[in-house]
Amino acid sequence: MNAPTFPITPLLPDIRRSLAEQPRLVLEAPPGAGKTTQVPLTLRDESWLEGRKIVMLEPRRIAARAAAQFMAQQLGEQVGQTVGYRIRFESKVSAATRIEVVTEGILTRLVQDDPELTDIGAILFDEFHERHLAGDLGAALALDIQATLRPDLRIVVMSATLDGERIAQWLDAPRISSPGRSFPVRIDYPPARAQESVEHHLARVIRQALDDNDGDVLAFLPGRREIIRAQSVLTQTLQRDDIDVVALHGELSLAEQQLALAPAEAGMRRIVLATNVAESSITLPGIRAVVDTGLAREPRFDPNTGFTRLETVAISQASADQRAGRAGRVAEGTAYRLWPQSRRLDSSRTAEITQAELSGLALELAAWGSAELPWLDTPPVGALAQARELLARLGALDAQQRITALGRRMLELGATPRLGAAALRAPETLYALIADLLALMEARSPLRGESARSDDFRVRVHALHAWRDRRSATGSNSGADAGALAAIEQASKGWRCRLDVRSAASGVPHSHAVGDLLLHAFPDRIARQDENNPLRYTLANGRGARLHEQTALLGEPWLVALDLRHEARDSLILAAAPLDPRVLEQDFPEQFQRGRHVRWNDERAAVEAFEERRFGAIVLERRSVPVQAEDAVPALLSAIRARGLDALPWSETARRLRMRMQSLREWMPELELPDVSDAWLLDRLQDWLAPYLQGKRKLDALSEDDLSQALSALFNYEQRRQLDAQAPDSLTVPSGQVRRLEYIPGDAPVLAVKLQELFGLADTPRVAGDRIPVTLHLLSPAGRPIQVTQDLKGFWERTYPEVKKELKGRYPKHPWPDDPWTATPTHRAKPRGT
Template structure:
């Protein structure tokens, strides 16, 4: 086949790439932006002997890049897209029977493998821009490797990337590694400082004007999302006072014509400022760029397990992405990259794999369809997130009790929507299929509402805006919505209508409950019922609380389905919801409605209460009090103690001391085998030692201190109690003949507080626990004030006592202060008067 091959840095390596794939079926190719890997490698492989007329499948993470790559390769062949080179992306396909190179997006690849595990007619799969580590890309690579290992050993797999950890990938694939230079010129890096209280849009607009004045050619500016691009576009158009500069946007929500316009060269005599998301990082060619302005931000999906929602969050880019963006300035000549963050700021070296931080219900459904999760992953999915995803799929009816895919689950995969939305679409009545197509498109897009309406939490307004635009093609200023956003949503809705075999579009204002009644099948765990005491507060079906904001448009609605939530510590904030008819819940989810007897612990009464409740999932619909059965009270009492802690029991002072002594002696003399009476051990063993004394009781305060002491005593036998009294006595008899209490504390020797005169004649410190533990003496004055703390009584008599005697003899003249405390008679009394 004749290919008009322009010169690319990768061109000299094409024979080596072909030879490597002749010899072995896997290859890792590292090539920076501009090297030509995306468009030159597929065409170079067309005449490979091992291909034998089969297709080349190339995976691109983004639709813009997939179209652009196919168009560039087709031009090289002098053909139109859809002949030798074609592409397939969501809702759009340009292929024919003659197509040999097919560029697909990530979801398309997964469907191809699931539908035909042998990948009949496909000779090689190229994974382009693998460093972006999208979830679907990781899954596609793992599935392809599994196919190669079990069904198609001759299938070739090539992993390509501009910023790839090549050594790690090569080890994972057990593949050779080829590296190509890029086409690049030197790029100067600048870090212009931000100004006080300057928004990202104004900072980027200011630096972009600076880049325009300091450099020739066009400027590419990176922003995290469409909203920031629109704001910056307004700022720039107001600030630029020249007719030779055009400001254009480039992001994934533009129409095909708008995307192609952004990728086209500027008109002669004109310069361009291209405001782009990270779609412009790689795979697409932007001619004429000499300067890059980088906000250092990207919008990526983050799954919040607390709310169960995936939200797009603005995050810092990695160093690899920053280098790749900067490289765009050096593709045609020397250039400059302006980074809008301090030079001292350190970025993560590479992008985090999406599989580690995404909601995994789609992945779990694919794995169930494949029949195994034991794939050759580069990075396996987290087990906790995967288990949570399977639980959701069970609620949606996609998996059975054994986590096997159901017939509904297979239909959900075929539809191609997320599992939640697919479940709603497939359960929609035929007459509402057009409306559900609109809901799928609206749920996947950002809200098209603008101005005051943009703050509304009533999702129905978005549907009304779409239908009004469709019916009357209302201008955005009149409808309160963005006409461009609505046009993109309409295109997506057309795609869903084709998938759902719907020939007409929905129009007018739907019934007030129609939207909620449809979407509750996507979010059965997000059904919410209004709190009777607080009209802004709701209880969700999963048991969590949620609230409406003060200016809500949904005030008074008894039932809602929450479509978007912001997780907060107490009650999540409902950002978008739709009312629903509770009768639809009873019709479609009868198993979730049940009547059951439940026990509650009343903290104020310190007692167990019993109720009969009617529920939908975790939402209590009605409740009535019923008598507490004796067999029910005991588990509830034990559960309350576990929550409140062992200190909630009525411990007597004597019982506390026994526990302290037992724990101390257990540590000092482990050979005695004494029971563990720590808080943790007692809580864990309550069924054995405490339950018999709680049996028949309904209130915690019905347990007396005496009963608790008996329960504690039941933990040790006579010999253990004898050892306790002998080795860790409650008190000691001192030389004065008086009995003084020992105080025990965790991890400390016991303390004996005693007046100095009571120890006359005692040479050594008393010891317990078989002589292992010296008692800590708190020596007191005749007035009971501390004089000395010591474990060395002999040293005290020898060194400290003479000073103490000198100081205190005058203050306490009626108490003995002998010169020789070793031989003096101990006493706890003062001398008789007159002596």
């Protein structure tokens, strides 16, 4: 059949020519340009393919199916002939398939199973701007293969909105851009009314869009839950027979997705409530208006908890523009944005590789044999290290971080590493149940109403089994969403197929069955109840966790925590299941360890030692044992680091010594004196203080003399000599008395002295090789301050005459000579009778 004309059509010869001459290409084309369907069809007979297939990567299952179906229709064929697709749990390909549309995980499996890609001549990365983790990995692997094994492999990166220049530099490839086909789109920002919810704001603007525009309305919401709420509000408020409200998201069945993608029936208009699956790739006919909440649900990894959550976040400006463009496909349209016009959005979407949990990526890299790939954005070092630590705990990596046999089986299964570990360590008799658990763990909770508050994960299993065992034509199930359960059942069927299970699980599993299976996925989140607080638990990873007050799990001594919310002190357990600790003994014997543990008891201010038996950080048994000398010093040093230097018994002598040391180091850097700042001393406790802690069990056993000696030992003989000479502890003043100098780092030293004791002294005393003048605090005979100065000569000349007048009457028994330069210094009053 004749192919329709698309905006990309005039560029197809250029695309063919470019790929005939060089193996990489960047293609920029907006939604609706036709790149997804026309480029693969154009390239399928190129000579450089040498009979090999074209594989096109689509990030989303809906788009993969739709693209394959549209291309097959253009060829007048059924899907599975020349054009086919492979997505998770679903495949329509044959020996005749020349163009294969796959989702991201499928591409990685193709690469890992056949690194030379024997049957593949080109890989097209569609919608690359979405920057999914698997897409970045697939592109990096493809470039590595092209550079080492298959220089003839063609790689095309296609996108509606991407940083084309940066991508082209990364690929060292030319760019071709298509203008697309679009009509003007007016942007409107209708504000929310006071106290108006998001759903009611959306519904009101949708009604406005129906009145202001012809055709259908496409509304973007972050997820399925918000779509259901919006459907409910629209059903209550629209009350029109000529309007169909349809949903479009990734959890719909194939039939429901096809319904959403089909044109409206004659005389009807449609409102399509969609997630960001509708931003690109798929075609929605008849859309004339877009209503955009400006929100999307994206994965975010929290390194503090080790969890990845789907969070509702603001979209980027590129996504907002792409969404708005949907209103201008067939005629002029309007885009209504439900956020203030003054709000500034990020220019583009953040790459998932920089903010996701990376255990799946780390396992793929271990299977590939190298992490040194040509990345567009390199995986964060910390997140990758954390992922490898988890894989080792799961048994997927060995001590040298090489992939194990279990790790390879986990990759073949296609589940996340955690869930793969649980599935592959389950007894075959429980494969049907583990299939349900995999489906339930990957989905949002199907529970609704009061049941939704339950933190007992077994309630979800019971709901699925009850629905499966009792479902009627309506599929109703008390306390659970029948649609959500149907989607979970579909996923469970896929897992049962992978695990070669013929029948589904039913009934109520025994009380520990769920926890005993899932603990293999979360060995770091195995939790034991606190003896003194039934709501508090210690996790195997050392963190604390707690149940909420209305928990359904009260009294369970052991749990596996499946979902937690990180909080400042203890994480809140959102979902968990009880387990039998005997399974831990059986399946994780290497994680049970017995040994001596030394700790600091802050209450007793002493080191104490125990012999303990532990599972990870969970203490199972403990008995007190004597503290050994080699154990005490590290514990004491740890206590000092935690409490700071103020925990040490600083004498006045030691404090003054340290002040002098710090001051002289600042004034005379050429002496190269040791640093005695807080940071330096804490960082080097092992060097200067540890020798003086030998044989001690408590901090208060360290005497003031010990601390002074430890501090003094930092200076060698010559440095101590310089310290005494250039930063003396005291000065002998003209009266013959010895007066202390007070040192404060950053300031000049201070000498507090009675005025009469300085008679005859013309100049201010100085320290540090005469570089630093002493600050004189001149005192009255009663020791009260008179003057602060660093210019004694100026004081005698200008200020002393006034001071003498004032103080002579107040202190008549003390000398107040007219000429202080020649007067005899004294610290006493005048003799009697003078």
